Amino acid sequence: MVATRKAKLMTGSPIIQRWPIPFGAILFVLVAFSFFTLNPLEWALAACIGVLGAREVLIINAVPVQLAFVFPFLEIVTSLLDAEANGSVMDPYFYGFGGEVYYMSMAGLVAVYLGWKLQLKNAHVGLVAQSEDDLSSLSLAKLIVLYFAFTGAEAVVDAVIPYGSSIKQLEKHVTVLAGTTFMAIVWRFKSNPSQKLLFFGFMLFALITSLFSFFSAWKQLFIVLGFTLLIQKSAPSAKMIRNLGMVFGVGLLFVLTWQGVKSEYRNFLNGGSKQQRIVVSQSEGLLKLRELVAEFWLEDSAEEDREPRQWYEVTSSEDAWQSTLERVGYLDLFSRMRQFVPSEMPHEDGALLKGNLTFALIPRILNPNKGVKNDQLKVEKYTKRIIADNASFSLGHYAEHYIDFGKFGMVLSLFIYGLLGGWLTRIFFAEEGVNRVIAASFCFYWLQKFTSFQFDAIKIYGLVFWALMTYRFLFRTILQKTLNWTRQSDST
Secondary structure: OOOOOOOOOEOOOOOOEEOOOOHHHHHHHHHHHHOOOOOHHHHHHHHHHHHHHHHHHOEEOEOOHHHHHHHHHHHHHHHHHHHHHOOOOHHHHOOOOHHHHHHHHHHHHHHHHHHHHHHHOOOEOOEHHHHHHHHHOEOHHHHHHHHHHHHHHHHHHHHHOOOOOOOOOHHHHHHHHHHHHHHHHHHHHHHOOOOHHHHHHHHHHHHHHHOOOOOOOHHHHHHHHHHHHHOEOOOOOHHHHHHHHHHHHHHHHHHHHHHHHHHHHHHHHOOOOOOOOOOOOHHHHHHHHHHHHHHHHHOOOOHHHOOOOOOOOOOOHHHHHHHHHHHHOOOHHHHHHHOOOOOOOOOOOOHHHHHHHHHHHOOOOOOOOOOOOOHHHHHHHHHOOOOOOOOOOOOOHHHHHHHHHHHHHHHHHHHHHHHHHHHHHHHHHOOOOOOHHHHHHHHHHHHHHHHOOOOOHHHHHHHHHHHHHHHHHHHHHHHHHHHHHOEOOOOO
């Protein structure tokens, strides 16, 4: 058995390099191009932050967990693309406050990253070559068996813990076992691409089954593929860059398709109950999805034959792109809230933060009267916009920081939030006896929640804190022992 090595932050080293890309030239071209757009300063800022961010992510021989910060960047910039695509500048397109909210959001994102980076300083969270040493002795077949075992455990937890139970949230954290194993499978194959039939058969199965989901579980599959392709211990090859482009292109096709069918698909999954629960079998759900996808791309229903739809629903491929821009971009509700705060509703001066922390961190078993989390009511209160019961929207925690503290207070509080995230990242990667693959996989999974722009504060605080607790005191040990089982007696 190969001994588990000490996983720790790796300090700056000459072997840590950036991808051989002319970042300066790319930035110059993008900034120059931005002055031919309707929103030149906004696009110039996006170019600067985007290129500087790419320099942080595209590194050689260091696990790029900071990729998680790309997702909130995209959620902000997609709203800018939405306004540009519709021939408008930001302010009138987003209720008179689009530009202001855009700059506040970018400043908040930079503040979170700087706080996170300040805690890490010049350290890197694991070297790729050493991490792949841990992978080299693992059996791909046993990893896949382990994945199915953890997936079965999720189903058991879901069946045993009734809906509405005070410990139902445990089910969300159990998914990290299968998620971490899935990332290990993909990373293992990338570092040693043998047993191709087994791997691609497993990936096809994982993709198909992930489509039976109320909240597009398939997205994580593409995120993991992209993340593992970015893990490079030497300069990336043309083949790797091509594969990365393919993952992005296919992922975008899935996003567009999902936007076109998700309303009807979710309505079928919940039996028309308008609840976020699946009441049909997997085979029924997948057959219905196939039918909806075929109808969406191959049939062109007349506009007059369509039933009235909500502002966030899509009924044909004609408006799928527009819906994607509106759904991925997350400045709409923030801007709408800015109409009323503080002109009609004063800043909360930290009361919202206090309530969010209390709700997220105190278990229902200790506080049975804390009520039910309801993002819809919060959105409707601060935006004065009615949200349908079967829709899933939140203000986003950046907007909640603004409601509490205003412009400058929001940036400061988000910087402190980033400092906390950096400290927690050090905890994950600086402990003795932690397999590097486990640490890297779980930390990337966790950072996606921590860095999200669109998640509401209660969800983030709850997921971040309880994920840390369950990982530290339960799941880390389970993963260590089960991955030891997957080790081969002879490396292949």
